[in-house]
Amino acid sequence: MDVLSEANRREKAGEDIIHMEVGQPATPAPRAARERVAEAMAxxxxxxxxxxxxxxxxxxIARHLKERYGVSVGPERVVVTAGSSAGFVLTFLAILDHGDAFGLPSPGYPCYRQILKALGFQAHLIETGDQGRWMPCAADVRALARSGAAGLLLASPSNPTGTMANGLRLKELAEACEYEKLWLVSDEIYHGLEYDIAAETALAYSDVAIVVNSFSKYFSMTGWRVGWLVVPEAMTRTIERLAQNLYIAPPTVSQIAALGAFDGIEELEEIKDRYARSRALLLEELSRAGLSKILPADGAFYLYADVSHLTDDSAAFAKAMLHDIGIAATPGVDFDPDRxxxxxxxxxxxxxxEMREAARRITAWLKAR
Structure with a gap:
């Protein structure tokens, strides 16, 4: 957010800024969503x-889960939320007691640990590495159980790395959590945005996993603040009571837009094709420029670049990039305070x-350093 604020200030001053710092689509909500809202407003x-x-x-949403993954979930297990952020608040409050710890892979989305902290819980960081595609493994789950943590939060595709728990990894994690009697919370907000292998849902391997998803990313609706949870049926009433007291209800206009968004899949797939082309372009051009230590992202719309050969202060590096060439990027310390x-x-x-121009600017800048 600090990078975004500075980038916006420079943009207002007349500088040509390319925004690569905030994880949101540059496209509006699908036409079908906007048309549904216009009709409802009248x-x-x-x-x-x-x-x-x-x-x-x-x-x-329950039908969508059947269509995309082939899993059958009753609508009574689906909870609409004010974005995935509200989904995490409701989930943590429903399953944790004050002071409980919860396992978070690192690097990871920073709001996970900040939400836990704000609610009186603790983040138990699990260090992952590029050799394991930045994903935790069953051994990490066993270590969590020994530490007394209450569960594991898994994001696949991940923010910031874009990597996924492919093959048997998700199944092994789900089985390990069930065996150790730990909660598994699966952040599936970037599902739909995969480029080679389709993402799997934790619901395929566990009836007690909690899934958090949103219309923000694949459906291109960040500002509408509407998402969903899939929870065990026995938890629905607990979630309902919390939601009534904290939010009353999700935004009605956003829910109507979400209903329409399901009729915009063809448009959304075209947007994803654009992401795929930009991904391929940046991986090729940045590698030529010397940023070759990037795992090809399986999904989402991020590249997590190792810049250790250029700096040991990614915040200063991002600041210099913005100042010198007008590229706003996010320093890795947001996602991993140490590495x-x-x-x-x-x-x-x-x-x-913009992505082509970004590749050109970054290449020229790095060559001149």
Missing amino acids: KERLGYTEALGLPALRER GRSYLRLCYAGAES
Whole structure:
């Protein structure tokens, strides 16, 4: 956010800034979503919905899970939330007691640990590495159990690395969590944005896993703040009571837009194709420029670049990049307070033309250093 603030300040001053710092699509919500909202605005009152969300949307999400993954989940297990952020708050409050620790792979999305901290819980960081594609393993789950942690949060595809728990990894993690009687919370917010192998849902391997998802990324609806949970049926009432007190209900207009978004899949797939082209371009051009230590991202729209041969202070490096060539990127310390000083995250969700220009600027800048 500090990088974004400075980038916006420079942009207002007339500088040509390319935004690669914030993980959001450059495209609006799909046309079908916007049309559904326009119709509702003209005809409906748009009052509160049920705390768990519009029944029609809960049913449509359940259908989506069947269509995409082949898993059958009843709509009574689906909870509509005010974005995935509210989903994490509700989940942690429902399953943890004050002071409990929860396992988080590192590097990882920084808000996980900050939400835990704000709610009176503890983050138990699990150091992952590029050799394991930045993913935890079953041995990490066993270590969590020995430490007394209550569970594991897994993001696949991951922010910031874009890597996934492929093959047997997700199955092994789900089985290990169940064996150790730990909660498995699966962040699937970047599902739909995969480039070679389709992402799997934790629901395929566990009936007690909690899934967190959102319309923000694949559905290109970040500002609408609407997401969903899939929880064990026995937990639904607990989540409902929490949601009633904390949020009353998710935003009605956003839920209506979400219903429409499911009719925009063809448009969304075209957007994903643009991401794939930008990903391929950046991997090739940045490697030529000397940033060759990047695992080809399986999904999402990020590259997590090792810049240790250039700096041991990624925050200063990002600041210099913004100052010198107008490229806003996120320092790795956001995602890994220790090793992140040697990494930089680049988001390629912007326009293809901007990504080509970004590659040109970065290449010229690195060659001149």
